[in-house]
Amino acid sequence: MTTETARDLMLDAFERIREGLPKVVDGLSVDDLLWRPDADANHIAWLVWHLARQQDDQVAHLASEESAWLADGWVDRFGLPYPPDAHGWGMSSEEVGSFTIADPGLFAEYHSDVHDRTAALVERLDADAYAKVIDERWDPPVTVAARLVSVLDDAAKHLGQAEYVRGLVERRR
Structure with missing residues (x-):
């Protein structure tokens, strides 16, 4: 596979996440975004x-x-009750439940910033960069390419989960 092909595939895949995220939050109220299908489920806002x-x-x-x-001040704009370095991994049901949001527009704005940074990274990568091992604790060791696929996989799963919960929100009405 050429560097250009890998770049095009990655950019297309991450662009699909960028396009889908605003659609999943568009038109929902804060109450809709924070609704949980049950007491331990994740809500759209957290997802x-x-x-x-x-x-x-x-x-x-x-x-x-x-x-x-951190660099662009999103931590302050969101004002979440979490430490600044929180990212959601391993959070308890209570922590998910403590999530609050005043401006639903922040989700698409923040992710757009993240997407731009992601695209800029992908644009810089060549075949050697994709093959670079970044974590030898795994068998096989994790490369930049494998990490990007992992990031994309996680994003796609969470977007799908949020879309599913949105469907439940809409059916409740």
Whole structure:
């Protein structure tokens, strides 16, 4: 596979997440975004926040940059009751339940910032960069390409989960 083919595939895949995220939150009230199908389920707001945070954190690491969450002040704009470096991994049901949001528009704006950073990283990568091993604790060791696929896989799963919960929200009405 050529560098250009890999780049085009990655850009297309991440663009699909960027296009889908605003659609999943568009037109929903804060109450809709925070509705949980049961007491331990994730709500749309947490799912799309975590989707963006995990992508932001992992892409920032790959790019050797500070995350948009911290560097661009998203942590302050969201004002969540979590430590500044929180990204959602391993959060308890109570922590998910403590999520609050005043401006639903923040989700698409934040993810757009993260997407731009992701696209900029992907644009810079060549075949050698994709093959670079970044974590030898796994068998096989994790490469930049494998990490990007993992980020994309997580984002797609969480977007799908948020879309499903949105469907439940709409059926409740």
